[in-house]
Amino acid sequence: MLAEVLRRLLATIPVMVVVAVSVFALLHVTPGDPAVIIAGDYATEDDIARIRAKLGLDRPFLTQVGIWLAQVVRGDLGTSIFSGLPVATLIKQRAEATVSLTIFAMLISVGLGVPLGIVAAWKKGSWIDRLVMVIAVSGFSMPVFWLGFVLVYVFAISLAWLPVQGYRPLADGFWPFLRHLILPALTLSVIYMALVARMTRASMLGVLSEDYIRTAFAKGLPPGHVLVRHALKNASLPVVTIIGIGFALLIGGAVVTESVFALPGLGRLTVDAIVRRDYPVIQGVLLIVSGVYVLINLVIDMLYVVLDPRIRY
């Protein structure tokens, strides 16, 4: 098992190298010279040449890739053009808000999505099933930021129950921290919840038609017990997989949600960096987020062994 974990960890290295190179290459192959864009509309030829030299853009492409990779391996993600601070420091400063937001959103969506999916599968074809499926499709089609504004309008402006926007770090106490995260987390959880509910329903439907489920019901076990202890346990693998894959969706939504609620997270950092054309920051965030995504999916692969004893590595 340990050997397998190590082997899989090593296998992520080539993927991460590809990510690092693609992030770099994509941003350089796109039409438009970063130096010209960074310099702005009123720059002289000299300004542009200076920026190009400073960023190393005047060197051959492969040399640039090599320098970037060597930096990344040493844990150096470069320096922000705008603030002059190391990109790694900026990311560390902004990580708390984003991590808290995504964890809360994940808890809400799994907490609601899994039960909804179970009930829909159990009552297949009934109005409950239809309703859950309608909620799932609608949730999937909802513009995250629009939903955020609707929630703000209702709960923060009209009812004044919760703050309109802003963030309190956990260090300020749990209640203020939570109050500021409820609306953003709810907003962000909707798409993800829809995905989880759909996957749970599909996976449960496959299991519920099996003989041992009929036996369990026939024995007179309470439905809740059969659904959760017998069925969900065997239906959980695809659900857990989709939780990992959906993480990319969650991060994308977090960028938009942070903007609506003015949360100082990685999304805001990226959007600010984009407005300022601060592309070392953009590269750094892309690389870190993708790395986390790859790692999460690795952890989930490993979880399979726990969830399904038939799988061995």
Place this chain on the structure above:
Amino acid sequence: MAVVPGASGELALEVVAPRPDALARARRALRRHPTLIAGTVALAVIVIAATFAPVWWTGDPLQMRPIRRLRPPSAEAWFGTDHFGRDIYTRTVYGARISLTVGAAVSAISLVLGTGLGLVIGFYRRLDTIMMRIVDGIMAIPAILLALALMALMRASVRNVIIALVIPEIPRVTRVVRASVLSLREHLMVEGARALGVGTPRILLRYILPALVAPLLVQGTYICASAILVEAYLSFLGAGTPPVIPSWGNIMAEGRAYVQLAFWIILFPGVFLAATVLAINLVGDGLRDVLDVR
């Protein structure tokens, strides 16, 4: 064709209309999938509304009337006006044009490029290992972040938004196509064609591509729906279509400063955006059931 006894008692060949059972099955499936109908009708309404935007009692989407700024919805301005006194109803109807154009263009272009790439990668083993690593690598980057990053380095325009949205989608299409090619290339019909001396390009186009039409059609609708959403996200974040263009994302981005004063600026374009994406997703779900994909 079916062999039936003719009037004179001898066997006659009766030419049967092309697979009537398939047509009947499709009709029954349609009746069984009211959501597909609902989605298609809603989408048709939106497409017609967008195409003939000038005739639906709209005005000029760019005309400013400072005297009538931030007016709530009324008989005069159905969806209210924004901070420049522009009519939100007119802007919303015109906004549909941008969203639908972006959605259609992104799904068409990424399907064509992704399919081409997938066919080639699936058939030439030597390319496979390297190309799939690159595909996996790009897929590890969240699509919205990648599109945002790409927009940062391009000037804001509808064309560049389409490019920024196509790039993250290509690997996703490529993966699906490659997987199908890998299973189809072992199929008996391909082996037979090979034995008859049919060349690889012809096998890809005449034997493998037709089998991919149904799954790609379904994937195309999902790509279209997500492209419309992400375009709105990009515009909302200030990295999408140029602010002068009344796209739904832009209208809402301008309305965000007036959430308390004039919520209608955000409300109505958002309802249209959600309805459009929902309609396309319903069409996608319906097509998946009817065409029996996966």
